[in-house]
Amino acid sequence: MVSKNKTGLPAALLLLPLGLLTGVARADYGYNLPEPAATLTQEIFDLHMLTTIVGTIIMVIVTAMIVYALYAFRHDKGAVPDQEFHNSWFGQWAWVLVPVIVLGIDLSIASSASSTLSSVEDRSKADVTVKVIGSQWKWTYEYMDDGIKVVSNLKKLEPTDPLYLRDVDDPLVLPTGQRVRFLLTSSDVLHNWGIAEIVPKKINIPGYINETWTHITKEGTYRGQCYENCGAGHAFMPAVVRAVSPAEYQQWKTERKTQHAQAAAEASSDKVWAKEELMAKGQEVYTKNCLACHQAQGQGIPGVFPALAGGKITNGAGAAADHINIVVKGKTGTAMAAWGPQLNDLDIAAVVTFERNSWGNTAGDVVQPKDIKAAR
Amino acid sequence: MSVATAHDDHHDSHDHGPPKGWQRWVYSTNHKDIGTMYLFFALFMLFFGGAMAMYIRAELFMPGVQLANPDFYNNMVTDHALVMVFGMVMPAAAGMANWMIPLMIGAPDMALPRLNNLSFWLLPAAAIMLILSILAPYLFPGTGGPVNTGWTLLPPLSIQNGIGMDFTIFAIHMLGISSILASINIVTTILNMRAPTMTMMKMPLFVWAWFFTALLLIAVMPVLAGAVTMLLFDRHFGTSFFDAAGGGDPILFQHLFWFFGHPEVYVLLLPSIGVLGLVIPTFARKPLFGYKALVYGMGVLAVLGMVVWAHHQYTIGMSLWATNYFMIGTILISIPVGLMLMNFIFTMWRGSMTFETPMLFGIAIILMFSFAGVTGVMLAVVPADMQYHDTMFVVAHFHYALIPGAVFGLYAGVFYWLPKWTGHMYDERLGKIFFWWTTISFNITFFPQHFSGLAGMPRRIVDYSIQYTEFNVISSIGGFLFGLSHLLFLYIIIQTIRGGQKAPDKPWEGSQIGTPGLEWTLPSPPPFHSFTQAPVVK
Numbered sequence: 001m002v003s004k005n006k007t008g009l010p011a012a013l014l015l016l017p018l019g020l021l022t023g024v025a026r027a028d029y030g031y032n033l034p035e036p037a038a039t040l041t042q043e044i045f046d047l048h049m050l051t052t053i054v055g056t057i058i059m060v061i062v063t064a065m066i067v068y069a070l071y072a073f074r075h076d077k078g079a080v081p082d083q084e085f086h087n088s089w090f091g092q093w094a095w096v097l098v099p100v101i102v103l104g105i106d107l108s109i110a111s112s113a114s115s116t117l118s119s120v121e122d123r124s125k126a127d128v129t130v131k132v133i134g135s136q137w138k139w140t141y142e143y144m145d146d147g148i149k150v151v152s153n154l155k156k157l158e159p160t161d162p163l164y165l166r167d168v169d170d171p172l173v174l175p176t177g178q179r180v181r182f183l184l185t186s187s188d189v190l191h192n193w194g195i196a197e198i199v200p201k202k203i204n205i206p207g208y209i210n211e212t213w214t215h216i217t218k219e220g221t222y223r224g225q226c227y228e229n230c231g232a233g234h235a236f237m238p239a240v241v242r243a244v245s246p247a248e249y250q251q252w253k254t255e256r257k258t259q260h261a262q263a264a265a266e267a268s269s270d271k272v273w274a275k276e277e278l279m280a281k282g283q284e285v286y287t288k289n290c291l292a293c294h295q296a297q298g299q300g301i302p303g304v305f306p307a308l309a310g311g312k313i314t315n316g317a318g319a320a321a322d323h324i325n326i327v328v329k330g331k332t333g334t335a336m337a338a339w340g341p342q343l344n345d346l347d348i349a350a351v352v353t354f355e356r357n358s359w360g361n362t363a364g365d366v367v368q369p370k371d372i373k374a375a376r
Numbered sequence: 377m378s379v380a381t382a383h384d385d386h387h388d389s390h391d392h393g394p395p396k397g398w399q400r401w402v403y404s405t406n407h408k409d410i411g412t413m414y415l416f417f418a419l420f421m422l423f424f425g426g427a428m429a430m431y432i433r434a435e436l437f438m439p440g441v442q443l444a445n446p447d448f449y450n451n452m453v454t455d456h457a458l459v460m461v462f463g464m465v466m467p468a469a470a471g472m473a474n475w476m477i478p479l480m481i482g483a484p485d486m487a488l489p490r491l492n493n494l495s496f497w498l499l500p501a502a503a504i505m506l507i508l509s510i511l512a513p514y515l516f517p518g519t520g521g522p523v524n525t526g527w528t529l530l531p532p533l534s535i536q537n538g539i540g541m542d543f544t545i546f547a548i549h550m551l552g553i554s555s556i557l558a559s560i561n562i563v564t565t566i567l568n569m570r571a572p573t574m575t576m577m578k579m580p581l582f583v584w585a586w587f588f589t590a591l592l593l594i595a596v597m598p599v600l601a602g603a604v605t606m607l608l609f610d611r612h613f614g615t616s617f618f619d620a621a622g623g624g625d626p627i628l629f630q631h632l633f634w635f636f637g638h639p640e641v642y643v644l645l646l647p648s649i650g651v652l653g654l655v656i657p658t659f660a661r662k663p664l665f666g667y668k669a670l671v672y673g674m675g676v677l678a679v680l681g682m683v684v685w686a687h688h689q690y691t692i693g694m695s696l697w698a699t700n701y702f703m704i705g706t707i708l709i710s711i712p713v714g715l716m717l718m719n720f721i722f723t724m725w726r727g728s729m730t731f732e733t734p735m736l737f738g739i740a741i742i743l744m745f746s747f748a749g750v751t752g753v754m755l756a757v758v759p760a761d762m763q764y765h766d767t768m769f770v771v772a773h774f775h776y777a778l779i780p781g782a783v784f785g786l787y788a789g790v791f792y793w794l795p796k797w798t799g800h801m802y803d804e805r806l807g808k809i810f811f812w813w814t815t816i817s818f819n820i821t822f823f824p825q826h827f828s829g830l831a832g833m834p835r836r837i838v839d840y841s842i843q844y845t846e847f848n849v850i851s852s853i854g855g856f857l858f859g860l861s862h863l864l865f866l867y868i869i870i871q872t873i874r875g876g877q878k879a880p881d882k883p884w885e886g887s888q889i890g891t892p893g894l895e896w897t898l899p900s901p902p903p904f905h906s907f908t909q910a911p912v913v914k
Contacts, residue, residue: 031827048760055750062746075730081662082726095669102714106707113757121696159440165841189533200762201691207620210693227766227834232446235837
């Protein structure tokens with residue numbers, strides 16, 4: 001889809017009438033809905049093409065009528081207005097005929113749409129259930145049956161890269177050939193997890209759960225984005241799904257579980273960490289979670305996101321407790337999220353330590369995981 | 377103004393003429409003067425909102441964030457919509473209503489002239505509030521960022537915003553009060569001030585269109601006012617209407633907003649449909665085809681428009697029954713709209729057409745608005761909309777609906793009535809250049825957005841991935857041309873006000889065919905007091 005885009009446009013314009021008339025999906029050119037890769041999206045795609053074709057035919061008829069009228073009924077060609085046209089047989093009945101024709105078209109579209117809608121709302125038992133949590137500005141995926149959690153952050157690329165704003169550090173991995181249920185929610189504002197190839201959209205609402213599903217038919221990587229305005233980072237939260245065979249999916253799951261168990265054991269041990277270890281880990285956590293708002297040098301965005309460099313609570317010698325509190329619990333009424341439920345004690349300890357000792361901040365103190373445990 | 381002086385000499389038998397100087401305008405109770413002020417206000421806001429659109433297109437010209445931070449971009453998106461909807465289209469249509477409704481129904485003035493003055497002067501105050509909401513983050517540093525929510529002001533994002541959001545809420549309150557007062561005035565005028573012989577079914581279509589528009593506004597504006605007041609309470613007084621943590625529901629705001637927001641679409645469209653109902657018969661030299669069908673069609677449209685609001689929210693997770701209802705209701709809107717477009721086409725059919733600027737706009741509207749209707753049916757289909765939702769396809773659709781459907785209708789009205797308003801003919805050659813320039817550049821701007829939207833580009837993003845570059849480059853170039861064309865529009869208006877060929881009472885050969893308006897029985901420009909005795913309609 002991306003590699004061809006330099007030549008795509010002229011071709012797209014030339015092929016458009018053909019594409020519309022034949023119903024051929026030319027997703028390569030990126031001017032139509034992308035080629036579906038799931039049973040449900042295929043059904044929706046067919047419905048889209050049906051309405052497009054019906055609409056095109058209607059436009060052709062309307063345009064032809066207007067063009068003919070402009071040609072045939074011109075004053076300068078000596079056309080004489082028919083002052084009684086509205087009183088003719090046609091004039092008396094057109095207001096019935098036209099709505100009846102339109103109603104017929106409407107109902108045939110609506111019946112087809114209604115059956116597809118029932119498929120969208122089909123709540124059959126799923127093989128895999130994934131909870132998709134939107135937050136400013138990343139996606140968190142929880143596999144409900146396996147206790148695996150995947151956090152997808154934007155991968156920073158140059159604006160010339162074919163995957164600019166389309167790639168994440170850790171995509172959601174799903175099996176093909178199985179029914180996957182998505183439970184959609186959000187931790188802060190409205191988001192909308194959208195990947196047109198595999199899933200119809202439902203929005204992510206804080207405090208509520210929405211449901212949608214997919215049955216992916218083709219292996220591959222599918223890319224979408226957030227589709228509900230969620231603030232400054234709205235353009236910067238791609239959603240990426242890697243669809244793999246069920247065997248590969250099982251293998252991936254096992255690896256993840258092992259990694260996860262190791263990290264959890266490390267974080268909950270009573271070990272006292274050295275400052276250097278915390279600083280290194282803290283930088284990693286900061287880059288992944290905090291940098292989008294508070295910026296690379298901790299300078300924030302004036303008036304929108306406060307600066308951490310030289311900030312009162314990031315710097316004050318006795319303010320560590322306040323600092324920990326705001327990271328763990330967030331700040332209501334602002335975009336600052338509560339990180340307590342999202343990060344483990346070690347990660348929070350590391351990032352707080354990092355923030356208190358970087359960009360000229362001179363608090364100098366070292367925060368340990370046990371301090372975070374106490375603050376929760 | 378020259379209009380006033382010319383008329384003073386002519387009506388010197390009256391013991392009171394128009395007040396002189398600034399008092400004439402500030403204290404005005406004259407429907408024509410207030411109408412003129414509405415129109416100038418709308419013209420100013422057109423350029424203000426247009427400048428924001430130019431910024432948006434400049435930012436989207438290339439991938440990457442070039443011009444400002446994402447919050448400022450979202451602020452421009454938000455205020456572009458608010459300014460264009462509440463500051464431009466509605467006041468322009470209200471200006472035409474003020475000017476033309478009393479003239480068309482043979483009334484001496486609006487029914488409630490002092491209310492009329494108030495409803496206008498609330499607008500500049502609201503505009504100042506809106507400008508303050510943009511400036512707030514810079515005037516009061518540390519009080520939060522710009523209003524970055526989009527014009528729908530959806531919570532919880534709108535709860536996060538700073539003091540700018542409060543200014544926006546107050547601006548909406550004032551704009552709403554202004555609209556409600558103006559609407560009450562219009563309904564009262566139409567029902568009570570008609571010349572005794574003018575029955576409802578003899579009224580020109582424009583009057584009918586505004587009658588339905590005003591009823592819609594009175595019905596739905598208070599809902600918006602309630603919704604933003606609840607938002608204000610959530611922000612400052614500890615309520616949780618829209619906060620799930622406190623037992624509220626963020627989706628409740630969407631229902632309230634769109635209960636107002638969808639009928640609002642018809643508020644924007646109907647006055648222009650009314651203008652079309654005059655322009656097309658005039659230049660086709662033949663009565664309007666299906667006058668009754670159009671009147672009833674507009675009534676059906678107004679009623680249907682009020683019960684399909686949730687089609688803006690197909691993705692919120694409604695029950696299957698509710699979704700089916702909103703889908704079928706929405707698709708059925710194509711019946712009255714199809715009927716209207718058919719009536720206009722058959723008005724041209726077997727007519728004798730000339731192509732002055734208002735007529736050119738009229739024909740372009742029929743074509744492009746049909747196209748918007750077709751993409752509207754596509755969007756009405758729920759499962760497909762779950763793919764289109766919040767993509768540029770939606771942006772393309774509603775700009776095709778609102779620019780031809782509302783704005784071009786107003787342009788048609790401006791050119792149609794400029795001779796009547798000013799007493800001078802505008803420059804026809806420049807008018808035609810303006811038409812072609814603006815129509816072609818409009819299509820260059822918005823047609824490609826259908827493709828980038830289908831390919832997946834979301835709305836309200838400050839930056840996009842490179843696969844959407846080409847369509848955005850075309851769109852931006854079209855956008856700049858479209859913006860530039862309005863300087864010509866401004867020039868034509870100023871030139872016509874300053875002078876030019878004298879306009880006869882009936883500037884158009886086909887005036888009054890199928891449009892029984894009384895405005896053509898008055899001189900151009902009409903005297904300060906329009907009808908001192910009730911005229912008789914045949």
